[in-house]
Amino acid sequence: MHIGISVNGQTKQVPAGHTVAALVHELALADQRIAVEVNQEIVPRSLYAARALHAGDCIEVVTAIGGG
Amino acid sequence: MSQVKQAPEKSADPLIIAGLEYHSRLLVGTGKYKDLDETRRAVETSGAQIVTIAVRRTNIGQNPNEPNLLTVIPPSKYTLLPNTAGCYTAKDAVRTCRLARELLDGHTLVKLEVLGDQRTLFPEIMETLKAAEELVNDGFQVMVYTNDDPIVAKHLADMGCVAVMPLAAPIGSGLGIRNPYNLLFILEEATVPIIVDAGVGTASDASVAMELGCDGVLMNTAIAQAKNPVLMASAMKKGIEAGREAFLAGRMERKRYGSASSPLDGAIS
Numbered sequence: 001m002h003i004g005i006s007v008n009g010q011t012k013q014v015p016a017g018h019t020v021a022a023l024v025h026e027l028a029l030a031d032q033r034i035a036v037e038v039n040q041e042i043v044p045r046s047l048y049a050a051r052a053l054h055a056g057d058c059i060e061v062v063t064a065i066g067g068g
Numbered sequence: 069m070s071q072v073k074q075a076p077e078k079s080a081d082p083l084i085i086a087g088l089e090y091h092s093r094l095l096v097g098t099g100k101y102k103d104l105d106e107t108r109r110a111v112e113t114s115g116a117q118i119v120t121i122a123v124r125r126t127n128i129g130q131n132p133n134e135p136n137l138l139t140v141i142p143p144s145k146y147t148l149l150p151n152t153a154g155c156y157t158a159k160d161a162v163r164t165c166r167l168a169r170e171l172l173d174g175h176t177l178v179k180l181e182v183l184g185d186q187r188t189l190f191p192e193i194m195e196t197l198k199a200a201e202e203l204v205n206d207g208f209q210v211m212v213y214t215n216d217d218p219i220v221a222k223h224l225a226d227m228g229c230v231a232v233m234p235l236a237a238p239i240g241s242g243l244g245i246r247n248p249y250n251l252l253f254i255l256e257e258a259t260v261p262i263i264v265d266a267g268v269g270t271a272s273d274a275s276v277a278m279e280l281g282c283d284g285v286l287m288n289t290a291i292a293q294a295k296n297p298v299l300m301a302s303a304m305k306k307g308i309e310a311g312r313e314a315f316l317a318g319r320m321e322r323k324r325y326g327s328a329s330s331p332l333d334g335a336i337s
Contacts, residue, residue: 008128
């Protein structure tokens, strides 16, 4: 079974029970310096594997870019 | 006998922010450069130790091997200053700072900026005050972008911000120091470092800010949008240093009439 989530504003289907760790791995961001929010709450890196995603979750994945 | 004068040790006049000493009083941004290599070269040449970055969504699936800013501006070498650029509410600004803290492994020094208008990019002061309070209470060390209102500057310092950063002119305008008298009012009452953030266009603008007694200048566009950004970074470094030394030296009084530099005694007649 798959569930619908939103990642950086794009809808995406992932298997039920998918974790933040699995998502980050799938996006090839596992070795990147990022921060993750699920439903506007930060998920610390140490909890990626423990945090399961649910249908309708809004995920934001951010990184550092040039700015003033 | 003539004495060789020693230039004062750099560390004799440090900029102290949140208890840490910096020998450079030039703070630079990393936006608007042609590429990351130009960013790196300009930042290195500027001698800046505090460098601002923005926090944005990663590109999902587009280019996972895209070079990362933090590889050219490593946190091991620079004090990174994540900003809240593009935030128009206290809520978004606080959220961005919390993401930055996670992104940078617990790093708490942030540049708070809450904008109020897309055309002028002037700060939204009510939201800025609200966000500053929340961030200070949450353990952040807040360097805050504000307008050049001395009353607001004092409020922000009293709330516990570690530096107050008034604009000299609108962000990215390059118009220079538009209201030196307000900056002087702010400096007279200052209890934390006052850093001009935004508005300088060229090295003499940076010097003027420092000659007024500002503790530092934060700039991005003036370097990044120069025809030769790396050369401008060098010019800005010197402008900041010259202005600081002139401030410490104390300028002569202005006079309306001429005053001969050579003695009149012994002139031939």
